[in-house]
Amino acid sequence: MNRLLPRLLLTPAVATLLLWMLVPLAMTVYFSLIRYNLMQPDQIGFNGLDNFEYFLTDPSFSVAVLNTILLMGNVILITVVLGMGLALLIDEAFPGRALVRLLLISPFFVMPTVNALLWKHMMMHPIYGALAQVWIFFGFTPVEWLSDHPLVSIIIMVSWQWLPFATLIFMTALQSMNREQLEAARMDGATYLQQLRYLYIPHLGRPVAVAVMIELIFLLSVFAEIYTTTGGGPGDASTNVAFLIFKQALLNFDAGVASAGALFAVLLANIAAAFLIRLVGKDLDK
Amino acid sequence: MARRSKYPLPLLLRSAAAWAITLLLFFPLGWLALMAFKTELQAISVPPLWWFTPTLDNFREVQERSDYLLYARNSLITSVLSTVIGLMIATPAAYSMAFFKSRHTKNLLMWMLSTKMMPAVGALVPIYVLAQKAQLLDTRTGLVIIFMLSNLPIMVWMLYSYFKEIPNEILEAARMDGATLWQEFYRVTFPLALGGLASTGLLCLVLSWNEAFWSLNLSSAKAGTLATLIASYSSPEGLFWAKLSAASLMAIAPIVVFGWFSQKQLVQGLTFGAVK
Amino acid sequence: MAYLQLHGIEKSFGAQRVIQGVDLQIQKGEFIVFVGPSGCGKSTLLRLIAGLEQTDNGHIVLDGRDITEAASSARDLAMVFQSYALYPHMSVFENMSFALKLAQVPQAQIREKVERAAAILNLGAYLHRRPKELSGGQRQRVAIGRAIVRAPKVFLFDEPLSNLDAALRGQTRIEIAKLHRELGATTVYVTHDQVEAMTLADRVVVLRDGRIEQVGTPLELYDHPANSFVAQFIGTPQMNMLAVSLVAELAQRFALPVAADGFIGLRPEHLALRPEGQGMLTMQVDLVEALGAETLLYLSNSQGLQLVLRQSARSGLHSGHSIGIDLQLDCAHYFDAQGRSLRSGPAAV
Numbered sequence: 001m002n003r004l005l006p007r008l009l010l011t012p013a014v015a016t017l018l019l020w021m022l023v024p025l026a027m028t029v030y031f032s033l034i035r036y037n038l039m040q041p042d043q044i045g046f047n048g049l050d051n052f053e054y055f056l057t058d059p060s061f062s063v064a065v066l067n068t069i070l071l072m073g074n075v076i077l078i079t080v081v082l083g084m085g086l087a088l089l090i091d092e093a094f095p096g097r098a099l100v101r102l103l104l105i106s107p108f109f110v111m112p113t114v115n116a117l118l119w120k121h122m123m124m125h126p127i128y129g130a131l132a133q134v135w136i137f138f139g140f141t142p143v144e145w146l147s148d149h150p151l152v153s154i155i156i157m158v159s160w161q162w163l164p165f166a167t168l169i170f171m172t173a174l175q176s177m178n179r180e181q182l183e184a185a186r187m188d189g190a191t192y193l194q195q196l197r198y199l200y201i202p203h204l205g206r207p208v209a210v211a212v213m214i215e216l217i218f219l220l221s222v223f224a225e226i227y228t229t230t231g232g233g234p235g236d237a238s239t240n241v242a243f244l245i246f247k248q249a250l251l252n253f254d255a256g257v258a259s260a261g262a263l264f265a266v267l268l269a270n271i272a273a274a275f276l277i278r279l280v281g282k283d284l285d286k
Numbered sequence: 287m288a289r290r291s292k293y294p295l296p297l298l299l300r301s302a303a304a305w306a307i308t309l310l311l312f313f314p315l316g317w318l319a320l321m322a323f324k325t326e327l328q329a330i331s332v333p334p335l336w337w338f339t340p341t342l343d344n345f346r347e348v349q350e351r352s353d354y355l356l357y358a359r360n361s362l363i364t365s366v367l368s369t370v371i372g373l374m375i376a377t378p379a380a381y382s383m384a385f386f387k388s389r390h391t392k393n394l395l396m397w398m399l400s401t402k403m404m405p406a407v408g409a410l411v412p413i414y415v416l417a418q419k420a421q422l423l424d425t426r427t428g429l430v431i432i433f434m435l436s437n438l439p440i441m442v443w444m445l446y447s448y449f450k451e452i453p454n455e456i457l458e459a460a461r462m463d464g465a466t467l468w469q470e471f472y473r474v475t476f477p478l479a480l481g482g483l484a485s486t487g488l489l490c491l492v493l494s495w496n497e498a499f500w501s502l503n504l505s506s507a508k509a510g511t512l513a514t515l516i517a518s519y520s521s522p523e524g525l526f527w528a529k530l531s532a533a534s535l536m537a538i539a540p541i542v543v544f545g546w547f548s549q550k551q552l553v554q555g556l557t558f559g560a561v562k
Numbered sequence: 563m564a565y566l567q568l569h570g571i572e573k574s575f576g577a578q579r580v581i582q583g584v585d586l587q588i589q590k591g592e593f594i595v596f597v598g599p600s601g602c603g604k605s606t607l608l609r610l611i612a613g614l615e616q617t618d619n620g621h622i623v624l625d626g627r628d629i630t631e632a633a634s635s636a637r638d639l640a641m642v643f644q645s646y647a648l649y650p651h652m653s654v655f656e657n658m659s660f661a662l663k664l665a666q667v668p669q670a671q672i673r674e675k676v677e678r679a680a681a682i683l684n685l686g687a688y689l690h691r692r693p694k695e696l697s698g699g700q701r702q703r704v705a706i707g708r709a710i711v712r713a714p715k716v717f718l719f720d721e722p723l724s725n726l727d728a729a730l731r732g733q734t735r736i737e738i739a740k741l742h743r744e745l746g747a748t749t750v751y752v753t754h755d756q757v758e759a760m761t762l763a764d765r766v767v768v769l770r771d772g773r774i775e776q777v778g779t780p781l782e783l784y785d786h787p788a789n790s791f792v793a794q795f796i797g798t799p800q801m802n803m804l805a806v807s808l809v810a811e812l813a814q815r816f817a818l819p820v821a822a823d824g825f826i827g828l829r830p831e832h833l834a835l836r837p838e839g840q841g842m843l844t845m846q847v848d849l850v851e852a853l854g855a856e857t858l859l860y861l862s863n864s865q866g867l868q869l870v871l872r873q874s875a876r877s878g879l880h881s882g883h884s885i886g887i888d889l890q891l892d893c894a895h896y897f898d899a900q901g902r903s904l905r906s907g908p909a910a911v
Contacts, residue, residue, distance in 0.1 A: 016375060106315055118318055163311070227517065246410065478650065
């Protein structure tokens with residue numbers, strides 16, 4: 001009974017996740033090697049590495065990779081830097097702090113599609129949108145965000161949504177700072193900037209790493225915002241790797257090429273994941 | 287020794303800055319909320335209207351559209367069911383790993399963590415094909431399964447950490463008091479973990495409700511969730527904004543509120559405990 | 563026949579042998595204290611008796627029944643944990659009645675037993691409170707009450723006083739002693755504090771590195787320590803250990819029965835002050851601790867010998883003074899180089 005019970009308890013979860021992991025992976029590998037169009041499911045043939053070649057040499061591919069890097073890089077930069085600043089700003093008590101916290105984290109819980117439409121219509125619309133109004137107020141002509149700067153618009157939307165996440169992480173991390181250490185530093189005559197440099201930033205090093213890695217993993221799959229607003233366009237201007245795969249799979253119905261692309265995405269994600277897992281693993285040892 | 291200034295300037299500056307930035311960042315949501323109570327004409331007025339008499343017409347009209355209720359019900363059913371089923375699978379696993387620790391436990395946890403890191407798009411094609419073959423496309427069942435699978439690693443992880451928080455000595459005391467394994471679980475472990483279970487459930491409810499990737503790809507007219515519905519409004523039907531705002535507000539309001547209550551779990555759950 | 567018997571108990575955690583062969587016989591109604599430095603295995607031994615850990619080798623026999631393989635819940639033992647381990651989601655009453663409820667004792671009897679234990683421990687007013695609403699001392703008493711209510715064969719205490727502040731510790735110690743007198747229950751008590759050991763125990767078991775160094779009544783251990791470890795562990799301030807090499811002439815002059823590489827042990831109260839120039843040794847005063855009822859003098863000399871002297875009289879001496887010391891040799895303990903006792907203390911019978 002001693003060894004049987006724990007194993008039994010684990011079985012449903014392990015079996016489920018095993019299936020969830022292996023089956024799609026196996027199928028993806030299989031599909032990536034064959035010719036399979038979802039509209040013509042009977043015509044199947046072996047394609048070797050042709051799908052990979054097709055996916056990688058597709059001119060849209062390099063654009064998509066660039067867009068993905070730009071999207072992820074900018075969002076991470078914005079969210080981490082601003083998030084840290086915000087967290088430091090509200091670290092010590094001030095009137096209404098609790099309410100500020102609530103307001104700040106709200107955007108994260110907004111459905112991505114609502115987020116997308118919110119920005120598309122209410123904020124970025126060149127005539128009626130709020131940003132347009134502000135521009136007009138200052139005497140400038142409003143910017144046509146989604147048509148002229150599609151990727152930037154997506155970056156803004158996604159950053160807005162993920163900023164609370166980074167802020168929350170840093171707020172949590174700051175709470176665990178050793179207050180006595182800060183007091184000792186103050187008694188030693190450290191200015192705020194010095195405290196930042198020698199105490200706060202090192203303490204936040206780990207949370208930054210965690211935030212970056214989590215965002216790397218989740219931002220790779222940014223999809224809903226693109227789908228709802230720009231549809232990847234104009235052209236390929238706001239297509240990222242995830243959307244490209246989607247286009248191949250469900251717009252071109254080419255399962256083979258899409259699968260090849262998917263494996264590529266999985267590879268990227270695994271690299272980031274490997275680092276995160278090592279970090280978390282160290283935590284478990286403590 | 288420095289003299290305390292009568293007007294704590296740094297605090298004032300800090301508060302002002304914090305409030306200014308917060309209001310700026312919250313503005314889009316606030317604006318959305320305001321617009322939900324305007325008429326369509328008021329909504330598109332240039333310059334924007336700040337002062338107006340609020341109306342509930344939009345909410346009423348949206349509710350009268352039967353498909354809105356359908357989508358809302360789908361969201362509710364898929365979120366709740368996927369969370370409940372997920373909890374039923376995750377709890378025994380987390381319990382086993384927390385209390386019957388073996389040398390495989392850590393590796394198992396890490397492996398579960400890694401399954402969450404697979405980008406959803408990586409599984410799009412096979413899942414789509416499977417769903418098609420199993421005739422689960424555009425069904426609530428299909429969505430429930432996918433949502434549950436997506437959140438399972440997070441659930442196991444969070445429940446594991448909640449179980450571990452229960453001091454071992456309390457369980458030993460129960461054993462000394464004569465409790466069998468089942469009694470120990472039922473009378474001590476479970477009541478103490480109930481809070482953690484609720485928090486985990488809440489977080490996963492939020493995640494499922496907001497889930498957009500699979501909703502958009504695997505469902506449309508019949509099993510669509512609110513995420514799908516809102517996405518379908520993306521074509522600009524100009525004089526439609528107030529109603530769109532009302533619909534959006536109804537879709538996100540409960541979840542935003544739930545989110546307020548699950549801040550701590552969010553950090554724990556999504557960072558897999560790496561940030562405390 | 564002894565009530566609780568431990569035969570050849572061994573326990574290892576991985577490569578570390580924590581308990582290296584322990585044999586012990588405990589009589590019914592005895593208050594036994596396991597004492598020793600951190601890591602000596604005393605808590606492990608207690609947990610082995612409780613059944614919270616499994617022995618690798620050996621037998622445990624309780625009241626004639628071999629309980630080595632029995633589960634904790636079946637051993638009829640009650641344990642008071644260091645951290646009290648109260649059930650946070652239950653009231654004091656429910657905490658104390660939990661075991662009885664599990665044993666399906668009728669509600670009326672449960673009520674009676676709990677109220678009786680609560681009366682003994684002065685918990686009557688708190689029966690409906692939750693543990694988080696109680697102070698440390700009150701929680702301690704609930705933990706004890708939980709154990710009393712069950713009237714088990716043996717009470718096990720795992721360092722119950724270490725989480726209390728000094729004043730409360732002394733008070734609770736007395737209450738535990740009184741409780742034992744009233745209930746007369748067999749008790750095994752673990753502590754690292756030798757004062758608790760000396761004051762509470764019928765017999766003390768001194769452990770080091772998983773082995774029993776000595777078993778005896780507190781005064782037996784005090785007057786006749788079997789080795790230098792026990793000699794220095796029991797008694798505060800510590801027994802003075804004079805290396806024979808530092809007092810060679812004295813050893814020769816009095817023909818002390820100890821080798822040149824051995825040690826002479828003398829308790830601080832077995833040294834006497836003499837005016838400067840007199841006495842067996844000349845020492846300098848480093849520090850004077852005036853405790854009111856007694857005075858401690860810390861002494862040293864140029865050869866590196868350090869002594870502590872205890873007397874009940876006040877002292878006018880100060881740091882730097884030179885004085886003479888007499889050693890009460892008929893109370894001396896002699897140890898060889900490995901610390902084993904050669905002859906101990908006043909010739910006791």
